[in-house]
Amino acid sequence: MRVWIDQDLCTGDGLCVDHCADVFVQLEDGIAYVAEGGRPLNDPGGSSSLAVVVTRDVRRVIDAAEDCPGECIFIEIDTPSDAELDATVTPRVAARIKLRDEAA
Ligand code: SF4
Numbered sequence: 001m002r003v004w005i006d007q008d009l010c011t012g013d014g015l016c017v018d019h020c021a022d023v024f025v026q027l028e029d030g031i032a033y034v035a036e037g038g039r040p041l042n043d044p045g046g047s048s049s050l051a052v053v054v055t056r057d058v059r060r061v062i063d064a065a066e067d068c069p070g071e072c073i074f075i076e077i078d079t080p081s082d083a084e085l086d087a088t089v090t091p092r093v094a095a096r097i098k099l100r101d102e103a104a
Contacts, residue, residue: 002050002076002100003061007031009072016068020060023053050076065093076100 003023005016010031016024017032025035033042034051041049053061065073066089075097089097 001053001058001061001078003034003053003065004047004050004074004076005032005034005045006047006070006072006074007033007045009070011070013069016064016073019064019067020057023051023057023061024064047074062089062093065096066090071096074098 005024012026012030012032014026014032017026023034024032025040026032027040027042033040033045034049035041036051041051043049061073061075065075071092073096075093077097077099079099079101
């Protein structure tokens with residue numbers, strides 16, 4: 001699973017960081033970015049900066065996307081490798097989830 005943030009929509013409230021500080025960070029500009037291995041992916045950010053989410057963080061990332069007031073956390077599910085993940089979501093966040101075919 002991978003995740004990215006549309007910084008243009010981010011309100012800077014920090015709820016995502018509260019949910020999962022391993023994957024979400026807030027930088028000096030007050031906006032949230034994804035991170036991978038402790039490194040913020042802020043250059044360039046947006047959909048060009050996808051962070052890989054390790055299995056233990058999957059549920060927390062989905063919960064962050066559910067609660068994000070800016071509705072700006074986008075998830076990409078790798079198929080078929082993510083098929084076993086607990087990726088149950090509400091319709092609110094389902095619109096921001098895209099299936100990503102690894103074979104493509
Ligand atoms: S929860 Fe959403 S709106 Fe709030 S800081 Fe995180 S990405 Fe931005």
